[in-house]
Amino acid sequence: MRGIVLYGPPASGKSTITVALGELDPRFALVRKLKMGNQRGTEYDFVSAAELDRLRAAGRVLIETRRYGNVYAIDRDRIDRLTSAGRIPIVHLGNLGDVRRLVEDAPWLTVLLWVPRQICQQRSHQRGDNDTAHRLQAWDETLADLRADDDGLFHHRFSTDQAGPDEIARVIAGTFPDEGTVPLGHRA
Numbered sequence: 001m002r003g004i005v006l007y008g009p010p011a012s013g014k015s016t017i018t019v020a021l022g023e024l025d026p027r028f029a030l031v032r033k034l035k036m037g038n039q040r041g042t043e044y045d046f047v048s049a050a051e052l053d054r055l056r057a058a059g060r061v062l063i064e065t066r067r068y069g070n071v072y073a074i075d076r077d078r079i080d081r082l083t084s085a086g087r088i089p090i091v092h093l094g095n096l097g098d099v100r101r102l103v104e105d106a107p108w109l110t111v112l113l114w115v116p117r118q119i120c121q122q123r124s125h126q127r128g129d130n131d132t133a134h135r136l137q138a139w140d141e142t143l144a145d146l147r148a149d150d151d152g153l154f155h156h157r158f159s160t161d162q163a164g165p166d167e168i169a170r171v172i173a174g175t176f177p178d179e180g181t182v183p184l185g186h187r188a
């Protein structure tokens, strides 16, 4: 597997589980997205339109998503650099089209993280979001996306109101044996 895709609505736990994975095994590393538009958010590296054009022309833009007037992109080179360094890249995605595009390119472990709408709202308030209404709109869009068709796309599905982040991280990490470990079934 090339890495891990965490897909889910706002406050479903993508960032929390990414941190838990990193604590379990330092090989896990978030692929920071590029963002062109407003300079809000801590998980992005901000780029200009010219820089994004340059990356696109160089064939480096693996995923490109437009939302609320902003453009979010994933730079293929970042994934390649992590993989070459023996790390396991983690990508956060919010729509199924992007998940499909990524897995067409290479095999990724696909993980659906779910959270009920009411808990999404509670978590959004608790972590101090000032745009909870937008988050709930994105939650509605995620549900519509999943209802339309997610047949067989995900290897794992977790309800993050029913299992803790460490428990979920342990299951995901179990897919990536330690380097040098011979997987069960292949021992002499």
Ligand SMILES: Nc1ncnc2c1ncn2[C@@H]1O[C@H](COP(=O)(O)OP(=O)(O)OP(=O)(O)O)[C@@H](O)[C@H]1O
Pocket (backbone or CB within 6 Å): 008, 009, 010, 011, 012, 013, 014, 015, 016, 017, 123, 127, 135, 159, 160, 161, 162, 163, 164, 165
């Ligand atoms: N089992 C769980 N897994 C993950 N997060 C949990 C869980 N239980 C409670 N939480 C809480 O839910 C919140 C999830 O927020 P987090 O930022 O990780 O979600 P996200 O999917 O990355 O959100 P966004 O897409 O809006 O950035 C955190 O405050 C976390 O502490």
